[in-house]
Amino acid sequence: MPKPANPTPDFFGFADLLDDGERAELAAMRDCLEAEIKPLANDAWDRAEFPFEAIEKIAKLGLAGYHYPEYGDGRPRSELFSGFLNLELNRVDPSLAVFAGVHNGLAMGSIHGGGDQEQRDRWLPDMAAMRTIGAFALTEPEGGSDVAGGMRTTARRDGDTWVLNGAKRWIGNGTFADVVVVWARDTADGNVKGFVVHQGTPGFTATKIEGKIALRTVQNADITLDEVRVPEADRLQRINSFRDTAAVLARTRGGVAWQALGVAVRAYELAREYAVERVQFGKPIGAFQMIQDLLVKILGNVTAMFGMVVRLNQLTAAGRAGAEQAALAKAFTTTRMRECVAWARELFGGNGIVLDYEIAKFFADAEAVYSFEGSREMNTLIVGKSITGHSAFA
Ligand SMILES: Cc1cc2nc3c(=O)[nH]c(=O)nc-3n(C[C@H](O)[C@H](O)[C@H](O)COP(=O)(O)OP(=O)(O)OC[C@H]3O[C@@H](n4cnc5c(N)ncnc54)[C@H](O)[C@@H]3O)c2cc1C
Known part of the structure; x- marks a missing residue:
């Protein structure tokens, strides 16, 4: 009898480095992703529309809270587990994985790493539960690879508020995110600072980028900031430079x-x-x-x-x-x-x-x-x- 074919892509058994509990949790997660997320994925990609029903399903899996256990289910996960989980999400649908990655990696990561304790406590619980969705606005129409040196978006202090002006491009989740972490150069000291801007703030406009051939489900936006006023309390307090x-x-x-x-x-x-x-x-x-x-x-x-x-x-x-x-x-x-x-x-x-x-x-x-x-x-x-x-x- 010939040996049966070995279908595993993990040919060297890297998943053996996880512990039994992690492997079981990952397998359960994979089943849920296959059952709940996969059926939505191709149609959404084809239509280039975001399947909003996916947010509740991803939230139920607790995916947004994993990196920040104090705001999630309180149980820290290993770095390796987080990596494998990321793999699983992408295996099912790269677009929805990017939606989640922008939210919990870039947006929550900026607030967790750059915000003070009060700011973390203010935004992260709702973001971990995905009641509040985040985006991360760094890239600009004229500043992609060279965004550090070429950033043109400005922040001007005016008493207890900041006034933002400029444009951002490619911002994932940008059309519908509740909060957008916007990076801008302080006109006074020339340093890059981070601001949490709420969708709907006067002067903030997000327009969907149409005609993409990749990650079609991700809603990437061109954003314009025209005299957008942000309170000092919404400037990430521990961000001092690029x-x-x-x-x-x-x-x-x-x-x-x-x-x-x-x-x-x-x-x-x-x-x-x-x-x-x-x-x-x-x-x-x-x-x-x-x-x-x-x-x-x-x-x-x-x-x-x-x-x-x-x-x-x-x-x-x-x-x-x-x-x-x-x-x-x-x-x-x-x-x-x-x-x-x-x-x-x-x-x-x-x-x-x-x-x-x-x-x-x-x-x-x-x-x-x-x-x-x-x-x-x-x-x-x-x-x-x-x-x-x-x-x-x-
Ligand atoms: C689907 C998608 C989602 C994205 N999501 C976000 C997001 O959520 N938030 C956000 O802020 N940004 C986002 N981006 C922006 C992304 O990070 C930029 O597209 C990327 O940094 C490249 O910048 P650019 O497109 O302006 O290309 P450019 O910087 O114009 O580069 C064009 C080409 O020139 C090359 N190049 C540039 N400089 C040099 C050099 N010195 N030497 C050699 N080669 C060079 C580059 O490698 C590239 O091949 C997203 C982009 C895409 C496509």
Whole structure:
């Protein structure tokens, strides 16, 4: 009897590093995501509309509170568990994973890292329960990769309030988020500061970016700020310069590396399943050497990505991961992810470009994951500076 096929994308058993309780919790979470979120995902992606019913379902899973146990269910989770959870969410739908990541990583992370205790206590309980949804507005129409140096949005102090002026681009959840963390340069001292702006504040306008070919469910917005007044109490009190903004990004960048792994894992699963089912020339295509070559190349990439992100989270847990490690993980995994989705799509032939077979969505979504949170070039330059001592940004 031939040995049965081994379908696991975790070929080296990285999940064995979790404890039994974590593995059980993850399996339950996966079942819920498959049952509750997956059925909404493709239709929402096709229509490029956000499925608002997903918020309650994601909230019920407690996903937003995991990183901040004092505001969630009170039970701290390991770094490794958070990584695997991120993987699972992306395996089901990268767009909804980005919705959640912007909310709990970028927006809640900015308030948790940059707010004082009163501000944390004011916003985070409702955000952890997803009664309040967050967005993070850093990128500008003229300032993407060079947003630190090129930030044009200004904040002018006027007594107990600040007056914001400028424009932001690509802001995930921006059309409907209740609170948007807006980054702006103080006209007095030239430093970047963070402000929590409520949707509906006079002068704040968010317009959906139409016509995206990737992460279509994510509602990205162009935002204009025209004399938007924000009380001093809503300025993040522990943000003093762009260095503090970069600290939030260094943490979420590691999350994007896990996201890339989730996309690649799903591409592998879909490709392997298709290869053993699709028959040509009287045999499953998975029996052909060149198809096995595609599958094994994807699995090799997935396994290398696992090794890097698992170790990254172990280093994070030990307080030993720096921005350079997160940057290398983001650049490496997103590049490997892009190869994986292309090989997987190729394996599907014509069916690889139809949404019904799912791989087309992952193929397209990978493009956005490759470019955001620092493009491959930007993350390469961060690592390049670290290993040579020379900055090559400009
Ligand atoms: C789907 C999606 C969601 C996003 N969500 C958010 C969000 O929620 N909040 C937010 O603030 N931003 C968000 N972004 C913005 C994202 O972070 C930026 O798109 C990204 O930082 C790149 O900036 P840019 O698009 O302006 O490209 P540019 O900076 O114009 O870069 C264009 C190209 O030039 C390259 N390049 C630039 N400078 C150099 C250099 N010195 N050397 C070599 N190559 C260089 C880049 O790598 C890239 O390939 C999102 C973007 C997307 C696509």
